[in-house]
Amino acid sequence: xxxxxxxxxxxxxxxxxxxxxxxxxxxxxxxxxxxxxxxxxxxxxxxxxxxxxxxxxxxxxxxxxxxxxxxxxxxxxxxxxxxxxxxxxxxxxxxxxxxxxxxxxxxxxxxxxxxxxxxxxxxxxxxxxxxxxxxxxxxxxxxxxxxxxxxxxxxxxxxxxxxxxxxxxxxxxxxxxxxxxxxxxxxxxxxxxxxxxxxxxxxxxxxxxxxxxxxxxxxxxxxxxxxxxxxxxxxxxxxxxxxxxxxxxxxxxxxxxxxxxxxxxxxxxxxxxxxxxxxxxxxxxxxxxxxxxxxxxxxxxxxxxxxxxxxxxxx
Amino acid sequence: xxxxxxxxxxxxxxxxxxxxxxxxxxxxxxxxxxxxxxxxxxxxxxxxxxxxxxxxxxxxxxxxxxxxxxxxxxxxxxxxxxxxxxxxxxxxxxxxxxxxxxxxxxxxxxxxxxxxxxxxxxxxxxxxxxxxxxxxxxxxxxxxxxxxxxxxxxxxxxxxxxxxxxxxxxxxxxxxxxxxxxxxxxxxxxxxxxxxxxxxxxxxxxxxxxxxxxxxxxxxxxx
Ligand SMILES: NC(=O)c1ccc[n+]([C@@H]2O[C@H](COP(=O)([O-])OP(=O)(O)OC[C@H]3O[C@@H](n4cnc5c(N)ncnc54)[C@H](OP(=O)(O)O)[C@@H]3O)[C@@H](O)[C@H]2O)c1
Numbered sequence: 001x002x003x004x005x006x007x008x009x010x011x012x013x014x015x016x017x018x019x020x021x022x023x024x025x026x027x028x029x030x031x032x033x034x035x036x037x038x039x040x041x042x043x044x045x046x047x048x049x050x051x052x053x054x055x056x057x058x059x060x061x062x063x064x065x066x067x068x069x070x071x072x073x074x075x076x077x078x079x080x081x082x083x084x085x086x087x088x089x090x091x092x093x094x095x096x097x098x099x100x101x102x103x104x105x106x107x108x109x110x111x112x113x114x115x116x117x118x119x120x121x122x123x124x125x126x127x128x129x130x131x132x133x134x135x136x137x138x139x140x141x142x143x144x145x146x147x148x149x150x151x152x153x154x155x156x157x158x159x160x161x162x163x164x165x166x167x168x169x170x171x172x173x174x175x176x177x178x179x180x181x182x183x184x185x186x187x188x189x190x191x192x193x194x195x196x197x198x199x200x201x202x203x204x205x206x207x208x209x210x211x212x213x214x215x216x217x218x219x220x221x222x223x224x225x226x227x228x229x230x231x232x233x234x235x236x237x238x239x240x241x242x243x244x245x246x247x248x249x250x251x252x253x254x255x256x257x258x259x260x261x262x263x264x265x266x267x268x269x270x271x272x273x274x275x276x277x278x279x280x281x282x283x284x285x286x287x288x289x290x291x292x293x294x295x296x297x298x299x300x301x302x303x304x305x306x307x308x309x310x311x312x313x314x315x
Numbered sequence: 316x317x318x319x320x321x322x323x324x325x326x327x328x329x330x331x332x333x334x335x336x337x338x339x340x341x342x343x344x345x346x347x348x349x350x351x352x353x354x355x356x357x358x359x360x361x362x363x364x365x366x367x368x369x370x371x372x373x374x375x376x377x378x379x380x381x382x383x384x385x386x387x388x389x390x391x392x393x394x395x396x397x398x399x400x401x402x403x404x405x406x407x408x409x410x411x412x413x414x415x416x417x418x419x420x421x422x423x424x425x426x427x428x429x430x431x432x433x434x435x436x437x438x439x440x441x442x443x444x445x446x447x448x449x450x451x452x453x454x455x456x457x458x459x460x461x462x463x464x465x466x467x468x469x470x471x472x473x474x475x476x477x478x479x480x481x482x483x484x485x486x487x488x489x490x491x492x493x494x495x496x497x498x499x500x501x502x503x504x505x506x507x508x509x510x511x512x513x514x515x516x517x518x519x520x521x522x523x524x525x526x527x528x529x530x531x532x533x534x535x536x537x538x
Contacts, residue, residue, distance in 0.1 A: 063329050063331075064334050064337075065338065065394040065395050069337070070334060096394065096395045100394075183318050184318065283331060
C-alpha cells in the first residue's frame with residue numbers, strides 16, 4: 001500500500017511533505033514549549049486513554065464529616081485541582097466521610113469531564129461488592145466509577161471476580177488492586193501476573209523505591225496502569241524538607257524545572273515510565289496548586305532521576 | 316517486609332487534628348448552655364458520692380453517658396471513623412451498667428473514708444474532670460467553645476466517672492465500672508498522640524493514677 005501511494009505523489013503533495021517533515025523536526029521543541037503550562041498526561045492500561053500525571057488522594061485530608069466550614073474549604077481544594085487540569089481522585093469507604101465530602105464538592109462545582117473517579121471496596125466482602133459500589137456512587141453523587149480497586153487486597157478473590165463482572169456489564173470502567181507501605185508485594189506480583197487488572201496502586205516515592213525491583217517492570221510488561229500513593233510518605237517527606245529549609249539544588253531547576261520541593265518529589269515519581277500518576281493528598285489550596293504544577297514539563301531524564309535520589313540520600 | 320511492623324499509630328487515625336478539634340468545638344457550639352446543667356449534675360454526683368448516697372450517685376451520670384454516646388459518637392464521630400458507632404455502643408453499655416449498679420447496689424462502697432488514699436485519688440480525679448479539664452482549652456489559648464465538659468464530651472465524662480467509681484465502688488464492680496472509661500481514655504490518648512497533641516499526656520497520667528487507685532482499693536482490706 002505504501003508503495004502505491006509513493007507512486008501517486010504529486011509536486012504539490014511533495015511540497016506539503018517537505019513542510020510536514022520540517023515541522024516534525026522542529027516539533028519536539030515546539031511541543032515542549034506548549035507543554036510548559038499544561039499538565040502532562042499518560043496513556044494507561046494498554047489503552048489510548050490518558051490521565052493527568054498528578055491526581056489526588058483523600059485519606060485523612062477529606063474526612064471532615066458534616067462540618068459546613070470544612071466542607072467548603074475542601075471544595076476549594078477540589079476546585080483548584082480541576083482548575084489545574086486534575087483528573088484522578090482516589091478515595092475509599094475506609095476514609096470516613098471522604099466519599100460524602102467528594103459528593104458535596106462535586107455537587108457545588110459540577111462534575112467536570114476530566115474527573116476520573118477511583119474508589120475501593122474492602123473487607124468483609126461476603127457478597128457485598130455491588131452493594132458497596134452502589135452505596136459509594138450515591139455518596140459521590142456520580143453516575144459511574146472509572147476505577148474500583150480492592151483495598152489492601154482485602155478478600156481480593158471474591159471482590160475482584162465481582163468487579164470483573166461489573167466491568168463486563170459496563171457498570172464500572174476499570175478494576176484494580178491496592179497496597180501501600182511496601183506491604184504484600186509478592187502477592188501483588190502474583191495477582192498482576194495471573195489476573196486481568198487495569199490498575200495497581202502502590203507506594204512509590206523517592207525514599208520508598210521497592211516497587212522498582214519487580215512490580216513496576218511487570219506493570220510495564222503487562223500494560224497495567226500504576227497509581228503511586230503516599231508520594232510524600234504520608235506528608236513527612238515534604239514537610240521535613242520544607243521545615244528544615246533544605247536547599248533545592250540548582251541543577252534540578254536547570255534539568256527539569258524544579259522550583260519547589262513538590263516539583264522535585266512528584267516529578268521524580270511521575271517520570272518513571274511505569275507510573276501513570278501520583279496522588280498526593282492535601283487540605284490546602286496552595287499546596288494543591290504547588291502539587292499540580294509539578295505535573296508540567298520538563299520531566300527529569302534517567303540521569304537526573306539518579307542525581308535526585310543521590311541528593312535526597314545525602315541530606 | 317514484616318506487615319505489622321510497617322504500621323504506625325497514624326495509620327489508624329483517619330482524620331487530621333484540625334478536624335478532630337473542630338468536632339469538639341462543634342459539640343460546644345451546638346449544645347451550649349447544656350454544659351451548665353451537665354456540670355451541675357456532675358457536682359451533685361460528687362457531693363452525693365461523698366455523702367454516701369451511692370445509688371443516686373451511680374444513677375445520675377448514666378443519662379450523660381447515653382447522651383455522649385448518641386450526640387458525640389453516633390451522630391458526629393462515627394462520620395469520621397467507622398469505629399465511632401461501636402464506641403457509641405460501649406458508652407451506652409456503660410450507661411446501662413451504671414443503672415444496673417444503682418438498682419442492685421452491686422459492689423457499692425457504702426462508707427468510703429475520705430482519708431483513704433484511693434478515695435482521695437478518686438476525689439482528685441473527679442475534680443480534675445469537672446473543673447480543670449474544661450479550663451484547659453481556654454488556658455492554653457483556645458476559645459471557650461473548645462472547652463471539654465463532663466456530660467458533653469467523652470474525655471471529661473470518662474475521667475470524672477473513673478474518679479467517682481474510685482470513691483463509690485469496690486471489688487469486682489469497681490473494676491467492671493472502670494473498664495469502659497479507661498479503655499476510652501486509652502483510645503483517646505493514642506488519638507491525641509497521633510495528632511501530636513500534648514493532651515495525651517494528661518489522659519495517660521489520669522489512667523496511671525486510676526490504676527494505682529484501683530489496685531490500692533482492691534488489695535487494701537476494708538475496715
Ligand atoms: N492502601 C491504599 O489503598 C492506600 C494507602 C495509602 C494511601 N492511599 C491513597 O494515596 C493518597 C496519598 O497518600 P497519603 O495521603 O497517605 O500521603 P501523602 O499524599 O504522601 O501526604 C499527604 C500529606 O502531605 C501534605 N502535603 C501535600 N502537599 C503538600 C505540599 N505541597 N507541601 C507540604 N505538604 C503537603 C498534606 O498536608 P497538608 O494538608 O498540610 O497539605 C498531607 O498531610 C491517600 O490520600 C489515599 O488516597 C491509598
